Amino acid sequence: MNDLSNTPSFKSCSEQPILKERGQREVFCGLTGIIWLHRKIQDAFFLVVGSRTCAHLLQSAAGVMIFAEPRFGTAILEEKDLAGMADAHEELDREVDVLLSRRSDIRQLFLVGSCPSEVIKLDLSRAAERLTKKYAPKVRVLNYSGSGIETTFTQGEDACLASMVPVLDSTDEDQLLLVGSLPDVVEDQFLKTFELFGLKNVKTLPARSKNLEPKIGKGTKFILAQPFLGDTVEELSKKGAEQILAPFPFGAVGTTAWLKAVAEEFNVREDIFESVIAAPRARAEKAIEIARKHLEGKSIFFFPDSQLEIPLARFLTQECGMKAIEIGSPYIHKGIVGPDLDMLEIGPTLSEGQDVDKQLDRCRESNPDLTVCGLGLANPLEKEGLTTKWAIELVFSPIHGYDQAGDLAGLFSRPIRRGEALKF
Ligand code: SF4
Numbered sequence: 229m230n231d232l233s234n235t236p237s238f239k240s241c242s243e244q245p246i247l248k249e250r251g252q253r254e255v256f257c258g259l260t261g262i263i264w265l266h267r268k269i270q271d272a273f274f275l276v277v278g279s280r281t282c283a284h285l286l287q288s289a290a291g292v293m294i295f296a297e298p299r300f301g302t303a304i305l306e307e308k309d310l311a312g313m314a315d316a317h318e319e320l321d322r323e324v325d326v327l328l329s330r331r332s333d334i335r336q337l338f339l340v341g342s343c344p345s346e347v348i349k350l351d352l353s354r355a356a357e358r359l360t361k362k363y364a365p366k367v368r369v370l371n372y373s374g375s376g377i378e379t380t381f382t383q384g385e386d387a388c389l390a391s392m393v394p395v396l397d398s399t400d401e402d403q404l405l406l407v408g409s410l411p412d413v414v415e416d417q418f419l420k421t422f423e424l425f426g427l428k429n430v431k432t433l434p435a436r437s438k439n440l441e442p443k444i445g446k447g448t449k450f451i452l453a454q455p456f457l458g459d460t461v462e463e464l465s466k467k468g469a470e471q472i473l474a475p476f477p478f479g480a481v482g483t484t485a486w487l488k489a490v491a492e493e494f495n496v497r498e499d500i501f502e503s504v505i506a507a508p509r510a511r512a513e514k515a516i517e518i519a520r521k522h523l524e525g526k527s528i529f530f531f532p533d534s535q536l537e538i539p540l541a542r543f544l545t546q547e548c549g550m551k552a553i554e555i556g557s558p559y560i561h562k563g564i565v566g567p568d569l570d571m572l573e574i575g576p577t578l579s580e581g582q583d584v585d586k587q588l589d590r591c592r593e594s595n596p597d598l599t600v601c602g603l604g605l606a607n608p609l610e611k612e613g614l615t616t617k618w619a620i621e622l623v624f625s626p627i628h629g630y631d632q633a634g635d636l637a638g639l640f641s642r643p644i645r646r647g648e649a650l651k652f
Pocket of ligand 1: 257258259278279281282283285341342343344374375376377
């Protein structure tokens with residue numbers, strides 16, 4: 229395992245140029261974020277103002293809500309509604325009225341914009357203001373865009389969190405804020421670790437409900453749990469909060485570096501830090517070792533999807549011995565993924581954005597052992613004989629922290645083992 233106290237002995241990826249592509253892209257839109265956000269924020273409702281396509285996307289991607297009353301829905305605006313904007317606003321108000329009178333558990337309502345040009349013309353921020361006045365203080369109405377024209381896949385969460393920050397109350401109290409939605413079980417593990425460090429005032433964004441939401445101000449130090457939150461970082465900074473920059477908590481090395489950054493910021497004693505992390509770190513290293521046998525020396529190619537690509541490539545190359553050929557990401561925000569880039573050895577192509585045909589050519593030519601890509605590309609590539617991993621699974625699975633490190637490595641080793649078995 230690499231010693232974090234040492235500066236890497238190699239030249240890092242942060243020193244190499246980035247291939248910027250602005251062609252056709254194959255990525256989900258930001259509406260996808262609703263699938264994990266509605267589980268995380270338990271008193272919220274996400275009302276997509278959109279078309280039947282949006283409703284289909286949500287229903288098929290989140291076909292899991294059979295047993296519970298769903299906390300998302302689509303207000304489908306038909307062409308005739310859109311002929312007159314005044315009518316469209318009235319229609320929206322009516323939908324919200326029906327929803328809120330039926331569902332007394334809703335405390336936060338998000339109006340989520342989508343693609344059709346008529347929807348874009350609808351001023352959802354004005355609608356949110358109007359509806360907030362009408363339903364305050366019981367329900368707060370906010371808006372953001374999940375449109376495929378403006379957002380990719382994980383940017384929906386960024387837009388959602390960024391819409392919340394300006395309305396949060398202010399405080400000058402010293403506190404740690406954990407930013408980015410994580411499965412509850414993983415979030416609880418991190419909160420427990422911070423508690424063992426002796427940190428008393430730790431909050432999360434998003435909070436699980438409105439009454440638990442954080443206040444923000446000059447004493448707030450925040451650390452990102454997800455790398456796709458550029459706009460949220462900006463909003464938090466506007467409120468005086470300060471970012472703790474760190475590699476993302478994937479694997480044993482990444483998690484240690486991430487926790488260390490927090491510990492240093494809050495002056496946690498070295499012996500306390502070591503005693504808290506020693507056992508889980510050892511467990512993580514052992515679990516990674518098992519998957520490493522199948523990953524070592526294998527090559528990997530990332531198509532841009534979730535913005536998790538750079539931190540995951542850091543984990544797979546540094547801790548699992550893989551060789552990255554290309555690391556594509558929809559956006560490369562050095563103010564967020566800089567520490568991971570510093571830990572990645574120079575060499576792989578770093579690409580930002582997408583020109584899908586050109587990228588497919590590069591992928592075929594390099595013939596990687598594993599390709600991480602969206603659902604739309606996976607099947608054709610598998611047919612051509614390449615082994616693939618769906619990027620969306622990485623967003624839906626618990627992968628952060630020590631206790632998930634083995635599972636994370638397993639998500640990559642399983643398709644490789646399957647691919648190898650099929651070749652016999
Ligand atoms: Fe499609 Fe746009 Fe609706 Fe997303 S927001 S499902 S890209 S129409």
